[in-house]
Every structure is written in structure tokens, then in C-alpha cells.
Amino acid sequence: MKSTNTSAQSFSKRLGNRISEISKLVGGKKKLAHMVGMSESQIYRCINGSSTTTIEPLVTMAKATKTSIVWLATGEGNMMVEDITTSCDHDFTCIKSYNKQDASFSVTSNKKTTRKLAFRNQWLMLKGLSEKNLILVYAKGDSMDPTINDGDTLMVDTSNTQLSDGSIYVISINDQLVVRRIQSTLDGFTLISDNKEYDKIEISRHQATDLEVVGKVVWLDKEL
Numbered sequence: 001m002k003s004t005n006t007s008a009q010s011f012s013k014r015l016g017n018r019i020s021e022i023s024k025l026v027g028g029k030k031k032l033a034h035m036v037g038m039s040e041s042q043i044y045r046c047i048n049g050s051s052t053t054t055i056e057p058l059v060t061m062a063k064a065t066k067t068s069i070v071w072l073a074t075g076e077g078n079m080m081v082e083d084i085t086t087s088c089d090h091d092f093t094c095i096k097s098y099n100k101q102d103a104s105f106s107v108t109s110n111k112k113t114t115r116k117l118a119f120r121n122q123w124l125m126l127k128g129l130s131e132k133n134l135i136l137v138y139a140k141g142d143s144m145d146p147t148i149n150d151g152d153t154l155m156v157d158t159s160n161t162q163l164s165d166g167s168i169y170v171i172s173i174n175d176q177l178v179v180r181r182i183q184s185t186l187d188g189f190t191l192i193s194d195n196k197e198y199d200k201i202e203i204s205r206h207q208a209t210d211l212e213v214v215g216k217v218v219w220l221d222k223e224l
Contacts (some may be wrong), residue, residue: 012049018072020047020064021079025120035064055224066092066118071221078153079221080117080163094156118151128220133159137170137177144168144179145195148220154179158215163189172212179217 005209023032023043033043036057045051055073062069071079117136124131140154147168148154156170163169165181170179171191180191180201188208191201203211 009049012052014075015053015073016047016049018075018079019043019061022061022067022072023047023170025065025067025123027122032061034155034216037059040176066120078117080119091121093121093124094118095131095134095136098137098156117155119155127218129157130159133157133215135215136167139179143193143195143198147194149178153221154217155219156215158216160216161213163213169216170214170217172214
């Protein structure tokens with residue numbers, strides 16, 4: 001029984017985190033509560049896990065924020081609703097996938113099935129992100145587990161190429177893309193995999209001139 005209760009609490013906490021995340025897309029928890037016809041206190045109880053919710057309010061939340069009901073209810077798949085045929089309206093910006101395929105990232109190569117995700121313009125503006133600088137890539141492999149899993153969607157800001165401690169970047173090394181966390185050293189920096197089974201890569205300042213920083217990872221099916 002204790003195990004069942006712990007599992008339910010864990011699910012409620014994760015669901016609450018997702019509800020909190022979508023509230024940012026519409027301007028906050030109070031705004032979300034108003035949009036879905038719930039009281040602000042109800043929304044807060046759902047977020048902190050002290051109150052469960054039925055599927056109907058979740059469907060309403062997903063529709064109001066144009067997020068995936070599957071992601072909201074289960075955490076699986078992409079957060080934002082994908083629409084590969086319909087253009088974004090004036091409230092949204094469609095970010096397309098990176099058009100390169102290699103050993104580190106997998107992206108759709110068939111032009112008829114090119115993927116894109118819609119993000120609220122207000123959210124992008126609040127984060128200081130510009131559509132022209134953003135690309136999507138799809139992770140392949142387990143080098144960044146548990147932070148980034150195989151198949152996860154990453155949004156990369158290609159205008160942010162100045163490496164900073166603790167942040168995650170997409171970097172081109174010998175024509176291959178890798179995603180790594182950055183740690184500065186006296187002689188350069190270190191590329192770190194969150195999966196401790198992978199070795200660190202030491203890069204000197206001299207070697208750094210041969211690297212191409214594609215950009216900083218700013219969103220991963222959730223904000224980073």
C-alpha cells in the first residue's frame with residue numbers, strides 16, 4: 001500500500017510540474033485558471049499535488065494552451081501540439097527541425113513530413129528568443145541521460161554561441177553534432193555528458209578554434 005501511495009504522489013507531482021509549465025505559456029497560473037474555468041486555488045492544489053484532477057480539466061487546459069493532452073496527462077511525447085500542414089496564426093511561431101542528419105541527432109529527412117512545433121510568441125518574447133535563430137533537433141542516444149533522453153526534442157538558439165559554465169550546447173565536431181554540458185577550465189573547457197558512463201572531453205583553447213558551436217539548448221520538451 002505504501003508503494004502505491006508513493007507512486008500516486010510521484011505521478012501527482014510530475015503532473016503538477018507540467019501544469020505549472022503550461023501556465024507560463026499563457027501568462028501565469030491565475031490566467032490559466034481563468035481560461036479553464038477553475039479557481040486559482042484549485043490550480044495551485046493541482047500543481048502542488050494536494051488535489052487530483054479528472055481528465056476533463058486537463059483536456060480544457062491542453063486546448064487553451066495548445067499543448068498536447070498526451071504530454072500533459074502522461075509526460076510522453078512533445079509538449080506542444082504538432083501541426084505540419086497548418087501555418088501558425090499571429091499568436092504563435094512555428095519552429096522547424098534542423099535540416100542535417102548525422103550520428104548524434106536524428107531529424108526527419110522527408111520534406112513531406114517535415115516536423116515543426118508551435119510556440120506562443122509571448123513566451124518566446126519573455127525568454128528573449130527570436131524565431132530566426134531557433135531550430136529543433138531530435139536527440140539520439142543516451143549520452144545525456146537522465147537530462148536528455150533518446151528521441152527528446154531540443155530547441156536550440158543559434159545566436160547564443162558564447163559558451164558558459166553549466167549550460168548545454170549543440171556542438172559540431174568533425175562534422176558530427178554532439179550535445180554536451182560545458183565546464184570551463186584554465187586552459188579551455190570540458191565537454192561533459194550527464195551520463196557518467198561517458199568520458200569527459202577536454203578541449204584546449206587552441207583546439208576550440210576547430211569547433212563550431214551550433215547554439216545553446218534553451219528548451220527540452222520542457223524549459224531548461
